[in-house]
Amino acid sequence: MQSSYNIWLVGISFAVATLASYTALDLTGRISLQMSARLRHAWRLCGAAALGVGVWSMHFIAMLAFSLPIPLGYDFALTSLSLGLAIGASYLALYLTTRARLTPARLLGGGAIMGIGIAGMHYTGMAALRMKPGIHYQPAWFVGSIAIAMGASSAALWMARALSNDDERHVVRKRLLAALVMGVAISGMHYSGMAAADFLPGAICGAARGVNATWLATTVILFTFAILAATLMVSRFDARTSFLVGAVSKLNGQIVRLATLDTLTGLPNRSTLTDRIERALQNSRRQRSGFAILFMDLDGFKTINDSLGHSVGDEVLSAFAQRLLLCVRSTDTVARLGGDEFVVLAESLSSREDASALAESVLDRMRRGMWSDSQPLQVMPSIGIALYPEDGDTVDTLLKHADAAMYEAKRAGRSTYRFFERSMNEAATRTLKIQHALHDALGAGYFSLHFQPKFHGNGDALAGAEALIRLNHPQLGTLAPLEFIPIAERSGQIVQIGYWVLREACRQIRRWIDQGLPPLKVAINLSPRQLLQPSLVSTMLEIVTAEGVRCEQIMFEITESVAMQDAPKTIEMIREFQASGFEIAIDDFGTGYSSLAYLQRFRVKQLKIDRFFTNGLDEHGAEGSAIVSAIIALAHSLEMDVVAEGVETETQLDMLKAMMCDEMQGFLLGKPLSADDFSELLRERMATA
Known part of the structure; x- marks a missing residue:
C-alpha cells in the first residue's frame, strides 16, 4: 500500500527529538549536582516523565506525519502503553548517566536495554493502528532499526555523561551540538x-474510530513543547539558584x-594565632603544662x-x-604575622631543652634548601623563644618577649636562636628610644661627624680621613654608629642620614679650604x-656640586659582603x-666571599683590610702575616691601594x-676626632711640614 509523509510534521518531529535530547542533557547536569539521594530520585522521576513524553511525542508526531490512502486512528490503551515504555526507558537513561561511575559495561548494557525500550515504544505505537491484516516487517530493516535504537541510546548515554558538568567551558554550545546529533539518531x-513496515493492499485500520489524528497531532505538539519548555525552565531556574547559593557559599568561604x-x-x-594561643593558655592552666612561642x-x-x-x-x-611546616610537629601551629615575621606555637613542650631541639631542627632544615624557583636564594631565620609560664601569661606578653629574644638573636650574629631573658626588655626599650631619637635627629641637629685620620704607609704623613657619624641625644647621650646604624638601616632612615653625612662632610671640607x-x-x-636607590649617584653628585667641593675629594666605601650580594649591579654602580x-x-675586605673574577671587574681605588686580619698579625704570627x-x-x-684598619700596636705598624x-x-695612629679637633690636627701638621 502506497504511503506518504507530511513534511511539516516530519520537521516538527525532528525539532521535538532535538529539544527532548537537549532537555535530557540539561537534566543530567542538574541531577548530578544534587547532594540528597531523595532529591536526585525526585529529579529523575520528573525528568523521566518530561523526557519520555518528548521521545514518545517525536514518535507520534512522526506517525501523524505518515499517511495511507485509508482512514487512520490509534488505540488508546496501546498508545498509553507506548508512552509508559518511553518514560521507563527515559528513567533508565537518567539513572545510568547520574550514577557515580559509568563503566563501559554499564554504558553498553544500559544502551542495549534503553534501545530495546525505545524500539518497544515504537512498535507498540505501530500496533496501536490495529491494522487488518497485520503489518508485515522486513527483517533487515527491523533488525537495523533496533540496532540504531541501541547505538543511539549508547551514544546518548555517553554524551549526557560527558556533558553533565555545568561548569565546563562552552557547555551550552556543546549540548546544543550533541542534541542535534541525538535528534538525528532518534x-x-x-x-x-x-x-521496515509493509502495509498489505486492502488492509484497514481497526482503530480508525479511536483517537482522532488531527486532534492528537495538535494536542501532542502543544503539550510536548509545553512540558519540555517547562522542564527546561525549572532546570535553568534551579541552576541559577544553585549558582547563586554556590557563589554566596564561595564568597563566605573567601x-x-x-x-x-x-x-x-x-x-x-x-x-587566628591569637585565638590559638588563648586556647593554649586555657589548656595549659587546666593541665598545668607549658608551651613555647618561637x-x-x-x-x-x-x-x-x-x-x-x-615577586621574588x-x-x-x-x-x-612550606619548609617551616615540615620542620615542626603536626600539632604545632605555624602562622605568619606579616612581612617576613613567622611564629610557631609549640604546645605541650615539657622542657627548655625540647624548645631548643625544635629551634635547632628548624635552623638545620633551613640551611639545606634553595628558596626560590627563579633565584638560588637561601634564607635563614633568627629565632626568639618565649616559654609559658616562665616568660608571661598573656598573648601580648609572650609575643612581645619572643620578639625581644629574636632581636637578641640578630644581635648575636643572626641565623641562631635565643631564649627570652628579663634583661632583654631593657634592650628592647632602648631600641625603641633610639628609633624615636632617629625620627627627630635630622631636624633637631642631633647628628655630628667625627673624622678618623688615615696615614700613608710610612705612618707619618696624613693621607685623608674617614667620616664617622655620631648621634648626640639629650637623654640617651652620645651613641656610636654600631648602636643606631642597624636600626636606621631597618627603618629606611639610613638613606636620608647618608645624604646628610655627605653634605656635612662637604661643608667641613669647604671650611678647611676657607x-x-x-x-x-x-x-x-x-x-x-x-645602594638600592636608583638615583643615588645623581643625588650624591648634586650635593657635592652644591657645596662647591670637587668629586675627587670624596671616596665612597662599600663593604665586601654588600658588594657581593648583587655583584653585577655593584659593578654598574661603581662605574x-x-x-x-x-x-x-x-x-672590610676578607670577611665576605669575593671571587678574583669580580674583584678584578670592580676596579676600585682601594681595598681596606678588615681589622680582624690586622689583629692577626699579633695573634697568629707567621700565618697572620x-x-x-x-x-x-x-x-x-x-x-x-691597600688600607689596613685597626692598627693598634707598634708591631702591627712595623709589619705593615x-x-x-x-x-x-x-687608634695607635689617631682616634676619631671632632671637626674642630681635626682642624687643629691639620694646623699642627702644616706647622711641622
Whole structure:
C-alpha cells in the first residue's frame, strides 16, 4: 500500500527529538549536582516523565506525519502503553548517566536495554493502528532499526555523561551540538522502523474510530513543547539558584579565609594565632603544662625584596612557609604575622631543652634548601623563644618577649636562636628610644661627624680621613654608629642620614679650604639600603656640586659582603660613581666571599683590610702575616691601594710598613676626632711640614 509523509510534521518531529535530547542533557547536569539521594530520585522521576513524553511525542508526531490512502486512528490503551515504555526507558537513561561511575559495561548494557525500550515504544505505537491484516516487517530493516535504537541510546548515554558538568567551558554550545546529533539518531531509528513496515493492499485500520489524528497531532505538539519548555525552565531556574547559593557559599568561604588565613602563604594569620594561643593558655592552666612561642624573622629579606623585587620576595616567603611546616610537629601551629615575621606555637613542650631541639631542627632544615624557583636564594631565620609560664601569661606578653629574644638573636650574629631573658626588655626599650631619637635627629641637629685620620704607609704623613657619624641625644647621650646604624638601616632612615653625612662632610671640607688648610680626601661609608636607590649617584653628585667641593675629594666605601650580594649591579654602580669623578673602596675586605673574577671587574681605588686580619698579625704570627701579605700583593697586582684598619700596636705598624701597605688607620695612629679637633690636627701638621 502506497504511503506518504507530511513534511511539516516530519520537521516538527525532528525539532521535538532535538529539544527532548537537549532537555535530557540539561537534566543530567542538574541531577548530578544534587547532594540528597531523595532529591536526585525526585529529579529523575520528573525528568523521566518530561523526557519520555518528548521521545514518545517525536514518535507520534512522526506517525501523524505518515499517511495511507485509508482512514487512520490509534488505540488508546496501546498508545498509553507506548508512552509508559518511553518514560521507563527515559528513567533508565537518567539513572545510568547520574550514577557515580559509568563503566563501559554499564554504558553498553544500559544502551542495549534503553534501545530495546525505545524500539518497544515504537512498535507498540505501530500496533496501536490495529491494522487488518497485520503489518508485515522486513527483517533487515527491523533488525537495523533496533540496532540504531541501541547505538543511539549508547551514544546518548555517553554524551549526557560527558556533558553533565555545568561548569565546563562552552557547555551550552556543546549540548546544543550533541542534541542535534541525538535528534538525528532518534529520528533515524523511527524512520528506519517505518521503512521496515509493509502495509498489505486492502488492509484497514481497526482503530480508525479511536483517537482522532488531527486532534492528537495538535494536542501532542502543544503539550510536548509545553512540558519540555517547562522542564527546561525549572532546570535553568534551579541552576541559577544553585549558582547563586554556590557563589554566596564561595564568597563566605573567601571571607572566612581572609579573616583567618594569610593570603600569600595560606598559614594562619595574627588573629587566628591569637585565638590559638588563648586556647593554649586555657589548656595549659587546666593541665598545668607549658608551651613555647618561637618568633622568627628572615635575615636579609629586606635586601632580597628591595633588590630583586616583590615577586621574588613573595616566592621566598611562600617557600619558607612550606619548609617551616615540615620542620615542626603536626600539632604545632605555624602562622605568619606579616612581612617576613613567622611564629610557631609549640604546645605541650615539657622542657627548655625540647624548645631548643625544635629551634635547632628548624635552623638545620633551613640551611639545606634553595628558596626560590627563579633565584638560588637561601634564607635563614633568627629565632626568639618565649616559654609559658616562665616568660608571661598573656598573648601580648609572650609575643612581645619572643620578639625581644629574636632581636637578641640578630644581635648575636643572626641565623641562631635565643631564649627570652628579663634583661632583654631593657634592650628592647632602648631600641625603641633610639628609633624615636632617629625620627627627630635630622631636624633637631642631633647628628655630628667625627673624622678618623688615615696615614700613608710610612705612618707619618696624613693621607685623608674617614667620616664617622655620631648621634648626640639629650637623654640617651652620645651613641656610636654600631648602636643606631642597624636600626636606621631597618627603618629606611639610613638613606636620608647618608645624604646628610655627605653634605656635612662637604661643608667641613669647604671650611678647611676657607681656613687655608690643605684639602683632604674624605671616605664615606655607603649602606646596603643606600645602594638600592636608583638615583643615588645623581643625588650624591648634586650635593657635592652644591657645596662647591670637587668629586675627587670624596671616596665612597662599600663593604665586601654588600658588594657581593648583587655583584653585577655593584659593578654598574661603581662605574657610574667613577664616571662622575668619585673614587670607590671595598671595605672590610676578607670577611665576605669575593671571587678574583669580580674583584678584578670592580676596579676600585682601594681595598681596606678588615681589622680582624690586622689583629692577626699579633695573634697568629707567621700565618697572620702570610694572609695580610697575600692580600696586599693581590691588591697591588690589580693596581689597587691597600688600607689596613685597626692598627693598634707598634708591631702591627712595623709589619705593615715592611709589607708595603699603602695606608693605615687605627687608634695607635689617631682616634676619631671632632671637626674642630681635626682642624687643629691639620694646623699642627702644616706647622711641622
